[in-house]
Amino acid sequence: MREDWGLTPYQTAMLTLALVGGTSVIVLPSILAAYAGQTAWLSALLPLPAGLLPLLIWRDLDRRLPGLTLLEQARAVLGPAGSIPVGAGLIALFASVCPAILRQFADLISAEALPRTPEIVVLGLMMVVPLYGVRQGPEVVARLAEILVPLAVGALVILGSAGLKDVVFNHLRPFMAQGPGPVLQGSLEAAAWYAETALLTLLLPFHGYGRRLAITGAVAGLLIAAGLTAVTTAWTVAVLGPLAGRVTFPIFQVTRVTSVAKFLTHLDSMLVVAWVAAGFVKTAVWFYALCTAVAATVGLRDYRPLTVPLAGLVVVGAMTWWASSAQLTGWVFHDWVFWGLSLELGIPAAVWIGALVRAKAPRAGRVTAP
Amino acid sequence: MMGVGAALACLWLFERGNLRRWGAAERVAFWAGWLLLFAWGLAVQGHVPLPTLPQFTRWLFRPLWERLLTVQPNIYW
Numbered sequence: 186m187r188e189d190w191g192l193t194p195y196q197t198a199m200l201t202l203a204l205v206g207g208t209s210v211i212v213l214p215s216i217l218a219a220y221a222g223q224t225a226w227l228s229a230l231l232p233l234p235a236g237l238l239p240l241l242i243w244r245d246l247d248r249r250l251p252g253l254t255l256l257e258q259a260r261a262v263l264g265p266a267g268s269i270p271v272g273a274g275l276i277a278l279f280a281s282v283c284p285a286i287l288r289q290f291a292d293l294i295s296a297e298a299l300p301r302t303p304e305i306v307v308l309g310l311m312m313v314v315p316l317y318g319v320r321q322g323p324e325v326v327a328r329l330a331e332i333l334v335p336l337a338v339g340a341l342v343i344l345g346s347a348g349l350k351d352v353v354f355n356h357l358r359p360f361m362a363q364g365p366g367p368v369l370q371g372s373l374e375a376a377a378w379y380a381e382t383a384l385l386t387l388l389l390p391f392h393g394y395g396r397r398l399a400i401t402g403a404v405a406g407l408l409i410a411a412g413l414t415a416v417t418t419a420w421t422v423a424v425l426g427p428l429a430g431r432v433t434f435p436i437f438q439v440t441r442v443t444s445v446a447k448f449l450t451h452l453d454s455m456l457v458v459a460w461v462a463a464g465f466v467k468t469a470v471w472f473y474a475l476c477t478a479v480a481a482t483v484g485l486r487d488y489r490p491l492t493v494p495l496a497g498l499v500v501v502g503a504m505t506w507w508a509s510s511a512q513l514t515g516w517v518f519h520d521w522v523f524w525g526l527s528l529e530l531g532i533p534a535a536v537w538i539g540a541l542v543r544a545k546a547p548r549a550g551r552v553t554a555p
Numbered sequence: 556m557m558g559v560g561a562a563l564a565c566l567w568l569f570e571r572g573n574l575r576r577w578g579a580a581e582r583v584a585f586w587a588g589w590l591l592l593f594a595w596g597l598a599v600q601g602h603v604p605l606p607t608l609p610q611f612t613r614w615l616f617r618p619l620w621e622r623l624l625t626v627q628p629n630i631y632w
Contacts, residue, residue: 485584486578489577490584524612
């Protein structure tokens, strides 16, 4: 279904920041610290090309087939039959990520604020706002992003500066103590996060200020997300030291021990409020992608009939696929890196290669929009 | 089953305006989605051992992970 609105570059940047940084800032620091120790911050910066690659692919595809989403481009390039595997791959990706994101934020709420509330209640309530936003259309999600994401980032920066006195810079040394191997392996985990920009191939076609500004906004959002992740990782390691790789949601543990003039304490609750707001945006963006991918694959003109049942399926998946928070972290550690990277980079690359082959084929002629 | 019936009736009441507006394919997708959700919910309630997506990804990628990623994370699970 075509939407008659245009993404501003600022909205694009905030959507990208929520898309990548929404969970990378709270989950990645402990994963990177577990692999790369003192040099974990470098593991957060090295995989930036993995996030830029889907954007570059989209830029070239949009030059060839302007104004179409990746699924519509796949249909134009590969034909109706060829676009089915692309749709199925995207659905598999979104259907695995949506419950994982929802579960991560529900675990965060359960751990920090509502330890006695049944998880199904937290999961259900966490899905209400994304469901409402997606049902109203992508413009509402974009406006939600431009309001809530700066608040979350601002809260992180303010609380971070309040906790600077707890930083022990010696915890960040020696540099690359165990060689490049652990740093590169940590980078692989972060690469799967940054390559989530592949989802933007469903949103960037709605740009309202030209392709160049859309790409600029997306790259800016990705750079801010990677920078925030690197700084948060360094901050976590500098405060928690060798414990950084062994705690869940380390940034909240750091802000928990931060105090302002020994008067304002337990500042983690402020960060939870701000970051859960950003989590709504991240969940909404992924959920929108899931709904549109399913609708486009089965040939619906409107994705809205699917929103409520799919929201229920996401909640059931988040509830039943992982027995505990540790099991979800284990899945992210061991399986998500290959599963995520292969789909996030493979699907746009397959459509792009198809477009290149069609453009070079002498008899196929120029590929045009359906 | 009475619960499922009551839920479907509530859904029809809640969405009847949209159901009138949507096309035939959208109406079919709406009810198919709900039936899938109810079936999955009943299977979970009945402790039916359904395969899950994380199990599939583990089956697909665990051998690759064990071969390629040789650095063990420094954490205790």
